[in-house]
Amino acid sequence: MRTTDVFTSVLLTGALAGAVFAGAAGAASADSPTPSDTSTAATGDDGSAAPTEAGTSFRTATAFRPGQRPTADASTGDYLYWMFPVDVGQRATVTAEVTFPDSSARKSSSTWQVDVYDGLRRRQPCVYGAQTRAVAGGAGTVELRCTLRTVRAWAEPWSNDPLPGSYYIRLTAVDAQEQDLGLPMKAAIGVRTSGEGGAHAVGGKLAAPLTPGVADDEAATAPEDGWSSGRWSDRWLWTVGGGVLGALAAIAGYTLARPSRRRVASPPPPAQY
Structure with missing residues (x-):
């Protein structure tokens, strides 16, 4: 030849x-998680209705899935808790919108904050977004946003890397004045997840995702397609x-x-x- x-x-x-x-x-990219817009979604991809209440502690956190938009009616000064699943290779963006039905009753400014914790109740830092925001007295709404780091399949014992499992959202006013405590407010939460691909894949995996049984509906603590920790990546x-x-x-x-x-x-x- x-x-x-x-x-x-x-x-x-x-x-x-x-x-x-x-x-x-x-094909592998098609199997990876895709972004889901949760700005107006009231139900999940499976047709389930979004929760209309929030928990008052980690143990009573209300579970929901990305793609839903849970809401809750509460009072200024309350601590509100929700819980959602995040899988390997996903990056979650949490949004929170607080609305004051009677804004004229608010006399002073306040600062609102949204915190995100992993299944070990370790507070996870936000890499993007306004996690804390001050709102002037008389304002009608305030919006918060927190983008987490990409979830890894495993981490060293000394590290604080985000791991697959349940994540908690806590929303509250951190410095509300006494005259504003107890005034009605309405919270709306959204979570958008995006797959970051094999660039964030590692060789190890957890024996099981961090999913403590804190919700009444255990099925809501896992993604719709199940946990994929340890599967082959692209x-x-x-x-x-x-x-x-x-x-x-x-x-x-x-x-x-x-x-x-x-x-x-x-x-x-x-x-x-």
């Missing part, structure tokens, strides 16, 4: 491998695909670099006398 024919064959094989690899990576596809393409490139380079072998002409037969 000529060098050009070998090189052409290698290129065609590489193109075919790349197409297969791209298709597999696309990082494996990129690794295998890179190895295949590297091998093909090595074969093509060797084929082009090796010296060509010239065929030596056979000597003529001896003359017959």
Whole structure:
């Protein structure tokens, strides 16, 4: 076979491998979590109604799933708690909107804060968003936002990395004046999750997600498709695909670099006398 024919064959094989690899990576990406807009959703993807109340402690936190928009009627000064699941490779953005039905009754400014805790009740930092916001007296609404770090499959014992499992939301006014305590308010919570892909995948996994039984509906503490901790991520596809393409490139380079072998002409037969 000529060098050009070998090189052409290698290129065609590489193109075919790349197409297969791209298709597999696309399938893996399709399996990964996708962003879900929760700005106006009142029900979950399964048609379940969003909760209309909140808990008053970690043990009584109201469970819901991303894609729902739970609400609660309460009083200024109350501590409100909700709980939602976050899986491996997901980044959650929590939004909170507080509305004051009788804003004219509020005489002084106050500061509102939304905190997020993991299943071990460790407060998780917000990498983006306004977690704390002051609102002037007489204002009708205040909005808060907190974007968490991407959840990992496991973490070192000394670290504070977010782990898969249940996450808690706590909403309250941190410095409300005495004359404003007890005034009615309405809270609306939203959670949007997005899959960050295999760049955040690691080799280990938890034996079980951090899902303590604190909700009456245990099914609400897990994602609709179940927990995926430890499953193969698209990082494996990129690794295998890179190895295949590297091998093909090595074969093509060797084929082009090796010296060509010239065929030596056979000597003529001896003359017959």
